[in-house]
Amino acid sequence: MLPVIALEGVEKIYRRGSEEIHALKDVNITFQEGEFISIVGQSGSGKTTLLNIMGCLDRPTRGTVKIDGIEVSTMNEKEISRIRREKIGFIFQQFYLIPGLTAAENVALPLKFSRKPIDKKYILSLLDTVGLDMRAKHTPDQLSGGEMQRVAIARAIANHPHVILADEPTGTLDTKNSMIIFELLKSLNSRGLTIILVTHNVAFAEKTGRVISISDGQMNSTRLDSKHITGSI
Amino acid sequence: MVTPKLAYKNFLRQKRRNLFTAAGIAVSIALLFSTLSITKGFEKRMGTELQRTGIDFLIVPVSCAHEVASLLFYGKFTPTFLDQAIVEEIKRSPGIEIASPIIVAQMPDPKKNRKTLIYGYESEYIKKIKPDWRIKGEMPAGWDALRLNKILVGSDIAKEKGLKIGDSISYGSWTFLVSGILERTFSKDDAFIYAEIRTVQEVAIKTTGLRVIEVDDPTCVLKHRITDDPISAVAVKLKGAASFMEVKSDLTKRIPNIKTVTVSDAVKSVSAIAASAKTLSLSIVIVALMVGAAGIINSMLITVNEQTQEIGMMRAIGALKSDIFKMTIYESLIITGTGAIAGIILAIVGASLIEEIIGRLIPSVYSKGLLAFDIELAAVCFLMSLILGICAGLYPACKASKVSPVEAIKRL
Numbered sequence: 001m002l003p004v005i006a007l008e009g010v011e012k013i014y015r016r017g018s019e020e021i022h023a024l025k026d027v028n029i030t031f032q033e034g035e036f037i038s039i040v041g042q043s044g045s046g047k048t049t050l051l052n053i054m055g056c057l058d059r060p061t062r063g064t065v066k067i068d069g070i071e072v073s074t075m076n077e078k079e080i081s082r083i084r085r086e087k088i089g090f091i092f093q094q095f096y097l098i099p100g101l102t103a104a105e106n107v108a109l110p111l112k113f114s115r116k117p118i119d120k121k122y123i124l125s126l127l128d129t130v131g132l133d134m135r136a137k138h139t140p141d142q143l144s145g146g147e148m149q150r151v152a153i154a155r156a157i158a159n160h161p162h163v164i165l166a167d168e169p170t171g172t173l174d175t176k177n178s179m180i181i182f183e184l185l186k187s188l189n190s191r192g193l194t195i196i197l198v199t200h201n202v203a204f205a206e207k208t209g210r211v212i213s214i215s216d217g218q219m220n221s222t223r224l225d226s227k228h229i230t231g232s233i
Numbered sequence: 234m235v236t237p238k239l240a241y242k243n244f245l246r247q248k249r250r251n252l253f254t255a256a257g258i259a260v261s262i263a264l265l266f267s268t269l270s271i272t273k274g275f276e277k278r279m280g281t282e283l284q285r286t287g288i289d290f291l292i293v294p295v296s297c298a299h300e301v302a303s304l305l306f307y308g309k310f311t312p313t314f315l316d317q318a319i320v321e322e323i324k325r326s327p328g329i330e331i332a333s334p335i336i337v338a339q340m341p342d343p344k345k346n347r348k349t350l351i352y353g354y355e356s357e358y359i360k361k362i363k364p365d366w367r368i369k370g371e372m373p374a375g376w377d378a379l380r381l382n383k384i385l386v387g388s389d390i391a392k393e394k395g396l397k398i399g400d401s402i403s404y405g406s407w408t409f410l411v412s413g414i415l416e417r418t419f420s421k422d423d424a425f426i427y428a429e430i431r432t433v434q435e436v437a438i439k440t441t442g443l444r445v446i447e448v449d450d451p452t453c454v455l456k457h458r459i460t461d462d463p464i465s466a467v468a469v470k471l472k473g474a475a476s477f478m479e480v481k482s483d484l485t486k487r488i489p490n491i492k493t494v495t496v497s498d499a500v501k502s503v504s505a506i507a508a509s510a511k512t513l514s515l516s517i518v519i520v521a522l523m524v525g526a527a528g529i530i531n532s533m534l535i536t537v538n539e540q541t542q543e544i545g546m547m548r549a550i551g552a553l554k555s556d557i558f559k560m561t562i563y564e565s566l567i568i569t570g571t572g573a574i575a576g577i578i579l580a581i582v583g584a585s586l587i588e589e590i591i592g593r594l595i596p597s598v599y600s601k602g603l604l605a606f607d608i609e610l611a612a613v614c615f616l617m618s619l620i621l622g623i624c625a626g627l628y629p630a631c632k633a634s635k636v637s638p639v640e641a642i643k644r645l
Contacts, residue, residue, distance in 0.1 A: 057549055058639045077554060085551025092642065096546035100242030113551040155550065 002069040003030035004163045004194045005054050010063035012049050012217070023049040025217045027063070031163070031196060036189040038197045038205035041214035047198045048167055050214065054196065055088050055165045056080045068162060085114045089156030091166040095148040097140040103127060103151045104136040110159045126154040130184060146177030153184055163194040170201060182207070236556055240563035244571075247536060251568050254525075254532040258572025258618060261521035263580040266614045267587045268514040270580070270607055275507055278420065279500045287364040288331075289477060290495045292323060292467040292484065314437075314463035317430075319488060323467055326483050328475025333358035334430055334464040338437035340404035349390070349404060351426040353433025353464075362468050363422070370398040370413035378429045383412040385427040391415075407436065430464070437463055469493075522617075525572070526625040533565055533629035537636075544633055545641020558634040565626025566619055573618030577611050 012024040023046045031037060031054075041047045052058040053065060056072050065073045067087055072080060084090075089110075097106045104123045111118055127133040130150035132143075140148055149169055156164055166185060170178035182204050189195045197208060205211045213220045244251050294313040314336075323332040333355045339348040354362065356374035373383035386396055391414045396402060400411045409428070417423055438461060471480060481493045537544070544557055580587065 052639050052642075055549070057642070081548070081551055081553050084549060090546075090549045092546065092549075094542070096543055098239065098242065098543060100246050101239075109547070110550045113547070113553070113556060159551070 001033065003066075004033050004035075004068060005196075006030040006064075006066040006069075007054070007060075008064045008066075010053060010060045010065065012046075012053060012058070013061040022217050024053070024060070027217075027219060029212070029219065031194060033162070033194055034189070034192050035210060036186065036195045036197070036208045037210045037212060038199055038208040039212045039214060040199060040202065040205050045214045046217040047214055049217075051165050051167050051196065051198050054163075055090060056084050085110060085159055087162045089159070089161035089164045091149070091152055091156050091164060091169045093168040093171040095140075095145075095152045097148055097151055097155075099140050102137050102139055103132060103143065103154075106140070106151055107154045107158055110155060114159055116159075123158075126158055127151070129157070129188075130154045144177070145173050146180055149173060149177070149181050150184065153181070153188075157188065157193070161193075163196060164188065166195065166197045168198055168200065170199065170204070178204075236560040237563045240560050240567055243536065243540070243560070243564050244567045247532075247539075250532055250535070252571075254528045255568050255572035255575060257525040257528045258522075258569050258621070259575035259579055261518060261525045262573045262576025262614050262618055263583070263587075264514070264521055264576075265518045265617060266577050266580040266610060267584075268511060268518060269610045269613065271588070272507060272511045273607065273610065276504065279504065287362050287470060288468040288496065289471045290469050290481075290493050291335075291499070292319070292332075292469060292491050292493055293465070295490045295492045314460070314465060315467070315491070316460040317434075317462035317464045318460075319491070320464070320467055322488050323469065323484060326480055326487075328471050328480040328483075329469055330472045330475075331358055331361055331468070331470040333362060333468045334466075335468055336430055336433045336437055336463060336465045338433050338440055340407065340436060340440065342404060349426060350424075351384070351428060351433050351436060353428055353430035355430055358468075359427075361470060365418065366422070367416040368413045369416060370411070372427070373412050373429050373432070375429075378412065379431050381412075382407060382409045382432055383428065384409040384432075385413040385415055386411055387415050387423040387425050387427075388417040389423040390426060406439075434461075434463060522621055525569075526621055529565055529568055529622070529625035530628055532568070533561060533626060534632065536564065537561065537629050537633040540633075541636055541641045544636045545638040548636065548638040549642070554634040557636070558630045561630035561633045562623060562626040565629070566622040569618040569622030569625070570615070573615045576618075577606075577614055581606050 007027050007029050010024055010027040011022065014021040014023055027050065039047050039050065049058065053060050056065075056067070056075075059073055063073070064071055067083055070083070072083055075083065097103075098109070101109075104120070104127065107123050107126050108118045124133050124136060127136050130153050132147060132150055132154070135143065135147065140151075143151065153169075156166075164185070169185070170181050173181060178201065182201075185195050185197065186207070195208075197204070199205055292315075294315055317334050320332055320334050323329060334353075336353040338351050338353070340351055342349045356372050356378070359366070359372055368385060370385075372385055377383070384402075386394075386402075390396070391411075394402060396411050396414065398411055398414060402409050402411065409426075415422065415427070469480075471477060477493075477495070484491065484493065547557065548554075
């Protein structure tokens with residue numbers, strides 16, 4: 001079975017003047033379908049860079065990135081946009097809901113960008129999945145932080161992605177709402193969706209199937225569920 | 234279609250800023266609509282007036298003949314005069330049915346800080362020269378009219394000054410008695426005063442500061458001659474079968490230093506004046522539109538900057554660069570479209586004020602009632618605003634579409 005995401009010899013170098021910053025160093029790792037993986041590490045360790053490269057938001061300086069067996073690092077902008085639309089769902093720390101749109105309209109955005117017809121029942125079912133079907137017509141300013149993140153989760157799964165990339169989704173939430181979000185992610189994973197979670201919350205990380213620790217752009221350790229660990233460190 | 238709705242929502246999010254930007258466009262479009270509407274209305278009206286006029290041509294002093302004739306037709310004091318004695322010479326031409334002198338003088342109107350024009354006609358011919366006139370009261374005629382300084386006032390003057398038949402009105406040292414009020418003609422005639430020719434000749438002589446006026450000598454014995462019977466022009470109506478060319482040839486052979494100007498010639502002259510005014514107005518409109526466009530670019534760049542992270546998110550969830558580009562262009566179009574609709578409404582609502590300004594800027598154009606809603610012009614203005622929206626939105630749209638999702642999200 002093809003891994004959902006496979007990284008081989010991935011390096012990312014940023015240039016600041018004459019200085020080179022190695023954000024990622026020789027990363028080799030695969031993520032299998034149905035996994036729930038957390039990526040932990042200090043600020044500036046390279047977690048988000050890794051997530052951005054896996055999510056086709058950024059390109060590696062060296063190495064290859066395959067999603068569902070398709071090499072994406074050499075694709076053009078249009079093809080990469082299609083991969084992002086069809087195979088990846090993003091959840092950001094800051095939710096990034098469009099203020100003027102209702103919850104339902106925000107959830108429908110990926111479908112619209114995919115030029116797919118909008119089925120209101122389907123949108124409501126997505127909101128129902130995150131427990132917000134009654135708030136479909138509310139705009140972001142009428143929702144709490146936790147609710148906004150739940151809407152962002154519904155948006156992330158709208159296009160039936162193969163993998164969800166969540167970048168510190170509980171980072172700005174209180175404990176209760178953080179728990180709700182984490183349980184939602186677990187619930188999505190239990191339905192077979194691959195989840196890759198970047199988090200600072202050790203308690204949440206320990207509850208995932210695999211933890212990848214990253215420091216200075218290098219993956220240092222993985223834990224649990226050794227059957228899924230196929231990458232080198 | 235995802236982007237128009239998103240663009241509309243974006244427009245609403247920055248309502249105040251966008252409405253101010255749209256207001257700039259509204260003023261520009263109001264100017265454009267007014268200019269085009271007034272020009273179109275003016276050309277249409279000139280055609281109508283051409284049909285209405287009961288004369289075939291004017292005889293005017295040879296210098297600047299077309300200007301003098303057009304100013305006579307459309308209302309302006311003319312500084313050159315003929316001697317009334319010429320009229321008898323003209324009448325000798327066999328093809329002429331009517332040859333009636335006309336004079337225009339101007340009187341100071343201190344309350345309005347402007348000059349009011351007074352036209353002098355021979356009362357017996359007025360019905361043939363102005364067949365469509367409907368007069369309440371009577372046209373000043375005879376010695377009684379001269380003695381009492383009787384006048385006929387245009388409907389705009391009567392309305393503006395609240396005049397009724399029998400009222401007196403003073404201009405400088407003259408006091409006139411209103412013997413008649415001209416019913417609304419929807420032409421420049423509504424803005425003038427009319428009297429027996431002799432009454433106006435006296436006004437002309439006194440307002441020029443001379444006892445008598447120097448005129449081109451019709452007999453050519455002397456280069457110039459002094460007259461106390463000045464006239465501005467002679468209105469001529471031909472007999473049914475008479476040929477204008479033959480009459481013209483006869484008159485110019487017998488009477489030197491005159492020129493014949495047909496109504497259509499005069500219309501062309503006024504059209505040329507109006508076209509110059511239109512060019513000037515359109516230049517101002519173009520400057521205003523460019524300022525408006527700069528406002529849109531500025532506003533859209535601020536919006537793009539403020540929404541960089543959202544744009545990054547949209548790119549992350551699959552929006553193409555072209556989606557972002559179109560969304561920005563649509564927002565620009567919404568601003569200019571809103572401005573255009575507001576501008577057209579503004580032009581219609583403020584028509585009387587605009588007409589007043591135009592009337593002061595171009596006195597030879599009678600602007601009242603010219604500015605009216607015209608679907609074709611409204612469509613042209615709306616289309617112009619959309620073109621402006623696209624042009625002004627291009628740079629911000631390029632900038633927005635080039636937003637890198639990673640860089641956008643990093644801006645946290």
